Amino acid sequence: MDLRNTLQLPRQKLLMHIHVTPHTTTIQLLPATGPPAVPAYIHVEEFNALKMDTNILVLGADNVGKTAITVRLLTRRFIGEYGDMESIYCYKVIIDGREIPFNIWDPAYSQESVLCQSSVQEKQILWADGFVLVYSICDRASFNAVARQIHHIRSTKDSLGVEKVPIVIVGNKRDLQHCREVSSEEGRLLGLATDCPFYEVSAAENYQSILTMFHGLINRVKEYKCAVRRPAGIKGIVKSMSAVFTRKQTDSL
Numbered sequence: 001m002d003l004r005n006t007l008q009l010p011r012q013k014l015l016m017h018i019h020v021t022p023h024t025t026t027i028q029l030l031p032a033t034g035p036p037a038v039p040a041y042i043h044v045e046e047f048n049a050l051k052m053d054t055n056i057l058v059l060g061a062d063n064v065g066k067t068a069i070t071v072r073l074l075t076r077r078f079i080g081e082y083g084d085m086e087s088i089y090c091y092k093v094i095i096d097g098r099e100i101p102f103n104i105w106d107p108a109y110s111q112e113s114v115l116c117q118s119s120v121q122e123k124q125i126l127w128a129d130g131f132v133l134v135y136s137i138c139d140r141a142s143f144n145a146v147a148r149q150i151h152h153i154r155s156t157k158d159s160l161g162v163e164k165v166p167i168v169i170v171g172n173k174r175d176l177q178h179c180r181e182v183s184s185e186e187g188r189l190l191g192l193a194t195d196c197p198f199y200e201v202s203a204a205e206n207y208q209s210i211l212t213m214f215h216g217l218i219n220r221v222k223e224y225k226c227a228v229r230r231p232a233g234i235k236g237i238v239k240s241m242s243a244v245f246t247r248k249q250t251d252s253l
């Protein structure tokens with residue numbers, strides 16, 4: 001099944017435009033090539049409402065199973081082929097008997113985003129409260145990209161005074177043992193070295209491990225949000241102020 005059929009999107013690569021105002025976020029998807037068309041899909045959310053929810057960004061190299069993991073969580077199903085589609089899904093999980101709303105952004109892959117140079121990716125990072133960094137156990141290059149992405153996310157968030165942003169590392173395609181290029185031990189060691197929880201999953205075969213991974217991340221985001229709501233202390237205030245001033249100076253160059 002191709003999700004573009006369901007959402008009536010064109011069968012080609014899509015470009016995304018994001019417009020953020022104090023009250024709304026508009027995400028517009030347009031065909032990347034060919035004649036300009038009527039916007040394929042416009043997603044408008046109340047920005048404030050979105051910020052009260054938890055925002056999760058799913059990142060990783062091409063073909064590692066980002067969409068498969070997201071769709072598995074949302075539908076409990078593995079569909080097989082997904083197409084190059086950019087999507088934000090709104091979803092709720094029940095944790096400890098409480099309903100927690102959250103938004104998952106599954107961006108389309110671009111080489112630029114893996115190299116961490118895209119301004120679009122910077123907007124995505126600013127939007128997110130928590131990150132799922134996916135690699136495929138059958139693709140060493142996708143594993144090598146994870147450490148770079150963690151560094152990029154942390155330095156982007158740190159420049160805004162946000163510390164200890166919740167990130168989980170996910171090795172996907174665990175069912176493909178015969179093609180394995182990255183051992184479980186390497187994934188575990190990367191988790192320890194970067195202080196990120198590590199999971200190995202198979203979007204193709206298992207729903208429960210993906211649910212557990214998202215629950216763990218959302219719990220960490222909740223704890224993190226509670227911790228930052230406490231008074232920041234003089235150190236935190238000085239850090240936030242310097243981040244704002246440094247940014248203003250850079251902007252005016």
Ligand SMILES: Nc1nc2c(ncn2[C@@H]2O[C@H](COP(=O)(O)OP(=O)(O)OP(=O)(O)O)[C@@H](O)[C@H]2O)c(=O)[nH]1
Binds near residue numbers: 109201204
């Ligand atoms: N065997 C196996 N195949 C998987 C698994 N997860 C995803 N795939 C397959 O891997 C391919 C890529 O999956 P996607 O979910 O589209 O990967 P993606 O990272 O979203 O891809 P891009 O959006 O192109 O970056 C598809 O053919 C999926 O069927 C898995 O756990 N096991």
